[in-house]
Amino acid sequence: MPNGTHTVEIQVPIEKIWEFVADMNKWAPLVPGYIEHELLSERQSTWKFKGDLGFMKKTVKLQIDIQEWIEPTKVTFDLKGLSDNFTGGGYFEAEKIDDHSTKMIGHLDITAGGMMGAMINTILKNFVPETATELTETIAAKITEINSVKA
Numbered sequence: 001m002p003n004g005t006h007t008v009e010i011q012v013p014i015e016k017i018w019e020f021v022a023d024m025n026k027w028a029p030l031v032p033g034y035i036e037h038e039l040l041s042e043r044q045s046t047w048k049f050k051g052d053l054g055f056m057k058k059t060v061k062l063q064i065d066i067q068e069w070i071e072p073t074k075v076t077f078d079l080k081g082l083s084d085n086f087t088g089g090g091y092f093e094a095e096k097i098d099d100h101s102t103k104m105i106g107h108l109d110i111t112a113g114g115m116m117g118a119m120i121n122t123i124l125k126n127f128v129p130e131t132a133t134e135l136t137e138t139i140a141a142k143i144t145e146i147n148s149v150k151a
Contacts, residue, residue: 003109004129018072085114106136
């Protein structure tokens with residue numbers, strides 16, 4: 001299963017990270033290749049984004065189902081392709097280092113199925129870790145920016 005995990009330490013209290021990741025409208029637009037998202041309920045949404053798989057660019061639509069909101073430390077989600085045969089999931093986790101800094105971990109796994117699954121999964125072995133890193137870094141930068149403005 002293609003997957004990636006990325007960890008970053010930011011100088012922001014864990015409560016401020018939770019304020020941000022608890023609202024999907026704040027971080028969905030930070031997904032690499034983001035086009036749009038729609039909240040269907042508090043725990044379900046659809047996301048549309050353009051994935052650059054090297055040899056092709058593809059618009060993908062996914063359904064995201066939140067499995068857990070564990071305040072202030074973890075958001076866990078499942079995903080499934082609506083436009084393509086993808087399944088997977090991921091999480092954002094925060095670990096308090098001290099009152100002013102937090103370790104944030106982003107994890108993503110995506111597996112392609114169907115006739116082209118084996119070939120696509122070979123490509124996803126690089127794409128998924130890069131996406132997990134980029135998304136985690138972008139969310140961390142946005143949280144830091146928001147909280148430095150308020151300081």
